[in-house]
Amino acid sequence: MYERLPEQNYIQQLSVDCVIFGYQDRQLKVLVSKLNFAGDFYGLPSGFIYQEEDIDQAAHRVLQYRTGIADIYLQQFHVFGKAARKNQEFLDQLIALNPDLERKDQDDHAIYRWFARRFVSIGFYALADMTKVKLGKSEIDESIRWYDITELPPMILDHREITECALEALRHDLDQKLNAFNLLPDTFTIKDVQKLYETIFDRTFVRSNFQKKILDLNVLERIGKKFTGAANKAPYLYRFKQ
Amino acid sequence: MYERLPEQNYIQQLSVDCVIFGYQDRQLKVLVSKLNFAGDFYGLPSGFIYQEEDIDQAAHRVLQYRTGIADIYLQQFHVFGKAARKNQEFLDQLIALNPDLERKDQDDHAIYRWFARRFVSIGFYALADMTKVKLGKSEIDESIRWYDITELPPMILDHREITECALEALRHDLDQKLNAFNLLPDTFTIKDVQKLYETIFDRTFVRSNFQKKILDLNVLERIGKKFTGAANKAPYLYRFKQ
Structure with a gap:
């Protein structure tokens, strides 16, 4: 997130958050990343949208890093768009525990301003056959692993709510889209x-x-x-x- | 659209498009606006999102102008986010038929640039009891009226596709959300x-x-x-x- 974010390359104030479901040993799993910073910050795989990229392509790009699967089953399910949905508080916590970020930030204050604003986030859920997943990390991940959905770690921002909403959407879609087979x-x-x-x-x-x-x-x-x-x-x- | 759009007040490149369903005489109706410009431009009620406004509030604001109903039943159903979804072609057609717009635009070229870009649009559908609707116009509407969904006029951009997608979503939701009663x-x-x-x-x-x-x-x-x-x-x- 503190890599250089060229403002004009991304749509501003818009992000994608991805709930990747897997299934193993009668447990429904969710892929959660531990962020590559001091402090226990966990979150869903997320990203921004390039100007020349469809929103589905952005989600696929975010997912491919982490699962190695190019054509993973993907479904947009809800937009999280409250005015109060801002990154600033999270960012300040992060900086408090990672003081070198603040120095780096002073060199390029625009990035802090870019990221601290309100973000509208498009929620996608993905269904992965866990036998085909090769877990991988993006630059922002210290580690990434599957959690049982009943044993998720505390997550940043509204990522817990997004996960619960994704499960509701999966249940809602199951009969009509018959998509659960993607988990097998x-x-x-x-x-x-x-x-x-x-x-x-x-x-x-x-x-x-x-x-x-x-x-x-x-x-x-x-x-x-x-x-x-x-x-x-x-x-x-x-x-x-x- | 050519009223002054203070860039910082709205989230950029993000809009809401609203499919307002009504029901009368065994016909499913959709509210369509004829734009207040020369040329036959028809479209769904649409708008932008203020920085300090939830996306649902933005949709309610767009709908209240046209229906007079403050608490209309509203459901977000899909995000239209192709990279190719740009307003420029429509805007150029509009200017060709409304040459005074171009002059106005030259006074304030930023508005053209603001509006001609790619827009990601959040689709909402609303269900209105037509006996309670008081049709009203926003500044951008020359007129607004109900069309049978089987007899829609040609609409700008992808508004036809958005309408079809809204009908699919309504059918999909009907059993679980039991929301059709809002039309009666x-x-x-x-x-x-x-x-x-x-x-x-x-x-x-x-x-x-x-x-x-x-x-x-x-x-x-x-x-x-x-x-x-x-x-x-x-x-x-x-x-x-x-």
């Missing part, structure tokens, strides 16, 4: 799908009803039996039809 | 509700199923019979429970 590996059993839905909605479903509902959607292709060693009881494997 | 007067019959749903979805529903489905939602309060003169056959009137 290429092949899976119906039981895997049920566990995924149960995790996202934080409730249980009746097995026979769920199985019928999912198969009736006619979006899954049966491709054989899962090898378990006990052939008779092996469940069928499916993949999502494009 | 305070009291209505179940048949009114069915006709409204049929209009929005552009299909028919089986009467008995629809009635059961709506009543099972337990969001309607029965308040008496509609006076029709034929008491025995009079349908019940309902209102939406808050």
Whole structure:
């Protein structure tokens, strides 16, 4: 953030914040970055929008650094646009713990002014198949890792609220967009799908009803039996039809 | 648009576009403004965002001018953020037909530069009870009126696409947010509700199923019979429970 921000290259006062969901061991995960400064500052992967870049491209750029995936499933879900949404307080906390920033800032005060203003942020959520993710860092990340959504660290600004809003949007979209399959590996059993839905909605479903509902959607292709060693009881494997 | 735009008062390159839906005579309507310039320029009610204003407040301000309703039902639904989304071509057409604008512009070239750039637009849809709307104009409107959504005039920029996207969002939201009742007067019959749903979805529903489905939602309060003169056959009137 304290790298040189050429004002004219970015749209001012507009940012993208990305909630990247993953799924593993019946837990819904969110990718959170620890910022590369003194102090425990955690946040969602975020960025600005180049003048010559679509907002979706900006989000993809932010995500590709962290996941290595170029074509990750991405959905804009809400704009966070309160007048009080300003970076100044966060920035002052950061500077208090990183006094060298202030000196650097005095050389280039425009960057502080640029970043401390009100920002309207476009929230995107992404759904990642964790088996395909290669975690990577941008310059601003000290480290980055998956957190269970029930065990998130305290995050800067309104990133907690953005995450909760993203989960609501995912639940809202799930039936119509059928996008949850993006969280699974290429092949899976119906039981895997049920566990995924149960995790996202934080409730249980009746097995026979769920199985019928999912198969009736006619979006899954049966491709054989899962090898378990006990052939008779092996469940069928499916993949999502494009 | 050519009134003085004090750059620092607004967030730059960010706008709100509003699709205001109404419902009358089994038609879904959209409020469209004819711009107050020579040439047939039609567009959605739009505006910019003051630095000290929430984005929702900006949309309410834009809507209140045109509908007279302060607390209209409002929902943000999508951000239109392509890099190619620029006002310059539209502005040049406008100036070609309104040569006095160019002279005015030469007095204050900054306004042309301000407005001709790329704009990211936050789309809102609003649902209005047409019996409560008092149509009004802002400075930029020559006139404003309701159009059937199937008979919209050609509109500037991507306002047609924004309108179509708003209708999709309304259909998507209808079941979960139960917001369609905002399009009806305070009291209505179940048949009114069915006709409204049929209009929005552009299909028919089986009467008995629809009635059961709506009543099972337990969001309607029965308040008496509609006076029709034929008491025995009079349908019940309902209102939406808050």
